[in-house]
Amino acid sequence: MLTKPYSPRILLSLLGGSVLLIAVLFLSMKPDTINTGPDASIEDKVEALLKKMTIEEKVGQMTQYNGFWDATGPAPTDGDSKWKYDHLKAGKVGSVLNVSGVENVRAMQKLVVEESRLGIPLIFALDVIHGHKTVAPIPLAESASWDMEAIEKSAAMAANEAASRGINWTFAPMVDISRDARWGRVMEGGGEDPFLGSAIGRARIRGFQGKDLSDPFTLAATAKHFAAYGFAEAGRDYNAADVGTVTLHNVILPPFKAAVEEGVASFMNAFNTLNGIPATGDEYLQRDLLKGEWGYEGFIVSDWGSGSEMVAHGFAKDLEHAAEISANAGSDMDMESYAYAKHLAKLVEEGRVQEKVLDEAVRRILRVKFALGLFDDPYRYCNDKREKERIYHPDHRADALDMAKKSIVLLKNEGNVLPIAKEQKNIVVIGALAEEKNSPLGSWRFGSDDNSAVSFNEGLKTYTDQFKYVKGPDAFLGETSFFNHVKVNESDRSGFDEAVSAAKSADLVILVAGEHGYQSGEGRSRTDIGLPGLQQELLEAVQAANEKVVLVLMNGRPLALPWAAENVPAIVETWQLGTETGNAIAQVLFGDYNPSGHLPMTFPRSVGQVPIYYNQLRTGRPGPLDVVFWSHYTDETNDPLYPFGYGLSYTQFKYSDLKVKKGDAGVNVSLSVTNSGKLDGEDVVQLYIHDKVATVARPMKELKGFEKINLKAGASKEVSFTLSEKELGFYNPQGKFIIEKGEFDVMVGQHANDKEGLTASFEW
Numbered sequence: 001m002l003t004k005p006y007s008p009r010i011l012l013s014l015l016g017g018s019v020l021l022i023a024v025l026f027l028s029m030k031p032d033t034i035n036t037g038p039d040a041s042i043e044d045k046v047e048a049l050l051k052k053m054t055i056e057e058k059v060g061q062m063t064q065y066n067g068f069w070d071a072t073g074p075a076p077t078d079g080d081s082k083w084k085y086d087h088l089k090a091g092k093v094g095s096v097l098n099v100s101g102v103e104n105v106r107a108m109q110k111l112v113v114e115e116s117r118l119g120i121p122l123i124f125a126l127d128v129i130h131g132h133k134t135v136a137p138i139p140l141a142e143s144a145s146w147d148m149e150a151i152e153k154s155a156a157m158a159a160n161e162a163a164s165r166g167i168n169w170t171f172a173p174m175v176d177i178s179r180d181a182r183w184g185r186v187m188e189g190g191g192e193d194p195f196l197g198s199a200i201g202r203a204r205i206r207g208f209q210g211k212d213l214s215d216p217f218t219l220a221a222t223a224k225h226f227a228a229y230g231f232a233e234a235g236r237d238y239n240a241a242d243v244g245t246v247t248l249h250n251v252i253l254p255p256f257k258a259a260v261e262e263g264v265a266s267f268m269n270a271f272n273t274l275n276g277i278p279a280t281g282d283e284y285l286q287r288d289l290l291k292g293e294w295g296y297e298g299f300i301v302s303d304w305g306s307g308s309e310m311v312a313h314g315f316a317k318d319l320e321h322a323a324e325i326s327a328n329a330g331s332d333m334d335m336e337s338y339a340y341a342k343h344l345a346k347l348v349e350e351g352r353v354q355e356k357v358l359d360e361a362v363r364r365i366l367r368v369k370f371a372l373g374l375f376d377d378p379y380r381y382c383n384d385k386r387e388k389e390r391i392y393h394p395d396h397r398a399d400a401l402d403m404a405k406k407s408i409v410l411l412k413n414e415g416n417v418l419p420i421a422k423e424q425k426n427i428v429v430i431g432a433l434a435e436e437k438n439s440p441l442g443s444w445r446f447g448s449d450d451n452s453a454v455s456f457n458e459g460l461k462t463y464t465d466q467f468k469y470v471k472g473p474d475a476f477l478g479e480t481s482f483f484n485h486v487k488v489n490e491s492d493r494s495g496f497d498e499a500v501s502a503a504k505s506a507d508l509v510i511l512v513a514g515e516h517g518y519q520s521g522e523g524r525s526r527t528d529i530g531l532p533g534l535q536q537e538l539l540e541a542v543q544a545a546n547e548k549v550v551l552v553l554m555n556g557r558p559l560a561l562p563w564a565a566e567n568v569p570a571i572v573e574t575w576q577l578g579t580e581t582g583n584a585i586a587q588v589l590f591g592d593y594n595p596s597g598h599l600p601m602t603f604p605r606s607v608g609q610v611p612i613y614y615n616q617l618r619t620g621r622p623g624p625l626d627v628v629f630w631s632h633y634t635d636e637t638n639d640p641l642y643p644f645g646y647g648l649s650y651t652q653f654k655y656s657d658l659k660v661k662k663g664d665a666g667v668n669v670s671l672s673v674t675n676s677g678k679l680d681g682e683d684v685v686q687l688y689i690h691d692k693v694a695t696v697a698r699p700m701k702e703l704k705g706f707e708k709i710n711l712k713a714g715a716s717k718e719v720s721f722t723l724s725e726k727e728l729g730f731y732n733p734q735g736k737f738i739i740e741k742g743e744f745d746v747m748v749g750q751h752a753n754d755k756e757g758l759t760a761s762f763e764w
C-alpha cells in the first residue's frame with residue numbers, strides 16, 4: 001500500500017507554509033541525507049532524482065499523452081505524433097494511455113529509458129474497467145452482487161490480464177455516486193449509495209492493487225472522478241453539478257475518502273463544474289481536502305483534456321491560464337490537454353506557478369513509479385510468455401463466470417415460472433439481443449476482442465436443444481462502436497409477426513430485450529429509459545400471444561418498465577455480463593445457480609421520478625392527504641418500480657429475533673436468518689438506520705451494514721452488525737463530522753422498502 005513508506009517529513013513538506021516546512025525542505029535537500037543505494041527508501045530515491053531534474057523534465061513527468069504508437073514502425077515525421085515522439089525521447093512525458101500489448105509497451109519504454117537524459121520510465125495507463133481481454137460484468141452489474149470477495153477477485157483478474165500486456169495503471173474504480181439513471185456512466189459505478197459504493201470501491205482497489213504494487217500482476221488504481229461527476233444536472237453527461245455541502249460530504253465524498261484509506265495510488269479529477277468551479281481547477285477539493293485534510297500522498301491526474309476544458313467553462317481565458325489554474329489547484333498530471341507541456345515551464349519562469357508546486361506533483365508521481373518497481377526494471381510488465389499465458393486464461397474465464405452469475409438480479413417470478421425444468425420442451429427464444437456477442441460486453445472495454453461474449457443463445461444451447469430461436473425485428477441497426485451513437489430500429493418491423501406467431505405455439509417464451517452495450521457509458525445520457533425501439537411493442541404482443549413469458553433484460557442502467565413489472569410473470573435483470581454472459585444466464589434460468597443479486601440503484605416507474613433514490617430526506621408534507629397539497633405527483637406514485645437493495649431468490653429467507661444491545665464498541669444489532677424454502681441460496685441481509693431528530697435533517701433510511709450469506713435449505717444463521725460512531729454520525733453543512741445524541745430507528749430487511757423487515761429503536 002502507498003501509505004506506509006512515506007515519511008512524515010515529506011507529508012509536512014506538502015502542506016506548505018510553515019517554518020518547519022522550510023527547515024524540513026532544507027534538510028531533505030542536503031545530499032548527505034539522501035541514501036540512493038538499493039536499500040534506500042522510496043522517499044530518498046525520489047528526492048535524489050528530483051534534485052537532478054530540470055524544470056522541463058519535471059513538467060514532462062506531469063504530462064500524459066494518448067498513444068499514437070505503431071510498435072516497431074519508423075519514427076513519425078510530422079504532426080501530433082512527431083510532437084509526442086520527440087517529447088518522449090527528450091524525457092518530456094511521464095505517462096501514456098492507450099498503448100498496450102507487450103511489444104508496443106516495450107518499444108515505447110525503450111525509447112524513453114534509453115534515449116532520454118534521465119531515463120525515467122513511463123507509467124502505462126489504460127481504462128481497465130471490467131476485465132481486459134476476458135471481460136467481466138459491467139461495474140454496475142458487479143455491484144448488484146453485493147459480494148465484495150467476488151468483486152475483488154474480478155478486479156484482480158482484470159489486473160492480472162492487463163498487467164500481462166504491459167499496463168501498470170488503470171483508470172478505475174469509478175466511485176461516483178449517482179442517483180440518475182439517465183446518466184450513461186452509472187454503468188461504470190457502484191450505484192446510488194455511499195455505504196455500498198465505498199465498500200465496492202475498496203474491494204476493487206484491493207483487487208487491482210493487490211498487496212504490493214511491485215507485483216507485476218497488479219495495477220495502480222485510480223479513484224475517479226473527483227468530484228460530483230455523477231451529479232450532472234438532468235443526467236446529461238459533462239453537465240454542471242450543483243450540490244450543497246451536506247450532500248457533498250455525506251453522499252459524494254465518502255467513497256473517495258474510503259479510497260484514500262484503502263491506499264489507492266492515484267485520483268482523477270473531473271470534467272464537471274461543482275458549484276461553479278471546474279473540478280480540475282478546484283483548489284478546495286484537491287489541495288485543501290484531499291491532499292490536506294485527508295493526507296493523501298498519491299497523485300491526481302486530470303480527466304481527458306479537462307484542463308483545457310476550463311476555457312470552455314469560462315474559468316480560464318486560454319490554455320496557458322488553464323495550466324496555471326490547474327497546477328496551482330493541485331492537478332498533478334495533465335492528460336492530453338497539452339496545457340502543462342506547452343505552458344508550465346514558462347509559468348514557472350514568470351513566477352505564476354512556484355517550482356515547489358512542480359516538485360510536489362513530481363514527487364507524488366515518482367513515488368508511484370518506484371512503488372510499481374519501474375525503476376528496478378522498466379520492462380517488468382513486458383514478458384511475452386506471460387502475456388500469452390494470461391490472456392483468456394481458464395481461471396479468468398471461471399472468475400468472470402462466477403462474477404456474472406452473482407450479478408444477476410431476479411426481479412419477478414410469479415407462479416414460479418423459474419427455474420426452468422431441464423426437460424422443458426418447446427421453448428421459443430425471441431429478441432435480437434439473444435444472439436448478440438458484442439453488446440453483452442458492455443461499454444468501456446478497451447482491450448477486449450469484439451464479438452467475444454458467449455451469447456444468450458450459445459449459453460442456452462449448453463442446457464437444451466429444445467428451443468427455437470426467432471429473432472423478431474432488429475433491435476439496433478448498423479455497426480456500433482465506443483465512439484458512435486447506437487442506431488435504434490424504430491420502424492423496420494420485419495420479423496415481428498413471425499416472432500409473435502412462434503410465441504403463440506410455444507410452451508415457454510424467453511424474450512431477451514434491453515439496451516445495446518454502447519447505449520450506456522460516457523456521452524450516453526438518455527431521456528427515455530424504457531426499452532429502446534420496437535422492443536416494448538414486441539414484448540406486449542408476445543405477452544398477449546402467450547402468458548408464459550420470461551423477460552431477460554440486458555441493460556447498463558436502471559430502466560423504467562412499469563408495464564413489464566405489471567404484466568410479465570418473470571423478469572431477470574442480467575445487465576451486460578461480459579465474456580461469460582450466456583453461460584451465466586443459462587445457469588440461473590435452469591436453476592444451477594440460485595440468483596442472489598440485489599439492485600445497487602433504484603428502478604423508477606418513469607423517467608419523471610428521476611432522480612429517485614432510497615435515502616431521501618423527508619418532506620414537511622409526506623402525505624398522503626385528501627387534498628392535493630402534499631409531496632407527490634398527480635400522475636404517478638412516489639414509489640419506485642423496484643427499490644434499492646431489491647432482489648429475489650428461488651428460495652425464501654425469514655428474519656427473526658432482532659436484538660439491539662448497546663456496548664462499548666457501539667450498538668450491536670443481531671438477528672436470525674432462516675432459509676425457509678426448498679433450495680440452498682444466498683441472501684443479502686441489509687441494515688438501515690434512521691436518525692429521528694438531528695440538527696441537520698437526516699434521510700428516511702441509510703444503509704449502514706450488509707452481509708451476504710449462504711444458507712442451505714432449512715438452515716438458520718445468526719447475523720450481527722455493529723453500529724459505531726462512524727455509522728451514527730454525519731457531516732454538517734460546514735463539512736465537519738459530528739455525532740449527536742438521540743433516538744435511532746433500525747430496520748433489517750431484504751431491501752430498502754421492505755415492509756416485512758424487522759424494526760427496533762435505540763437511544764444513542
Ligand code: BGC
Binds near residue numbers: 097127171224304522
Ligand atoms: C473519461 C475517463 C477516462 C479517460 C481516459 C475520459 O473521457 O471520463 O474516465 O479514464 O477518458 O480514457
